[in-house]
Amino acid sequence: MSSIYEELIKYSKLLSEKNLVIGPGGNTSCRDGEFMYIKPSGLTFSEISVKDLVKVEIKSGKVIEHEFGHKPSSEILMHLYIYQTSDIKCVFHAHPPIVNGLTAGGIKIQHMFPDSVVYLGKDIPMVEYCTPCGAELANLVINNLKNNYCIILKNHGALSIGNNPKIAFTRMEILEGLAQTLWITLSSGVKLSDVRFLTDKEINDVLNLENEKFRQKLIES
Secondary structure, three states, X not given: OOOXXXXXXXXXXXXXXXXXXXXXXXXXXXXXXXXXXXOEOOOOHHHOOHHHOEEEEOOOOOEOOOOOOOOEOXXXXXXXXXXXXXXXXXXXXXXXXXXXXXXXXXXXXXXOOHHHHHHHOOOOOEEOOOOOOOHHHHHHHHHHHXXXXXXXXXXXXXXXXXXXXXHHHHHHHHHHHHHHHHHHHHHOOOOHHHOOOOOHHHHHHHHOOHHHHHHHHHHOO
């Protein structure tokens, strides 16, 4: 069985392969007891391996000196705040281009099909732009993450969480797929006001289906 570090690298690389990040952008991390392991700053996902992950004490934020001199991602505070205030095990931050494009244009990403409800949860909150890498953004994230699995960071990117790297990646991929569906719909000439989004009742009905409750448990196992 693969270690959580190997899984983190595997699914982090998929962010690059699926064009959800470009170059050294984006960052991922996982929790292991009292520590988190996070992507190093300045390296691309395509070139990193387990030995490149940077170890950070969650409670204090102390960075454990890395044998290669790597520094943690510049978004370290966002990851730290999440782990310090929850029992979340894995955090993925990426720059999905269609999500970014639509939301920069003022278009809110909403549910259009049941699978997105099951994987992303009832709401997909979007926080307004603020300067990356600081406490302001980290606080915005943790204040909007409660009871949600994905957050859109306007003019910046998106963040997804999970009990393992696979589901954190899958949520990011589904979020971008949802945005792509909306983009295709609008590209066909349909007005945004005429797009058929799922209603609150329909979303709740999906979440209350016994089959979907079972699938939600499998997702986080």
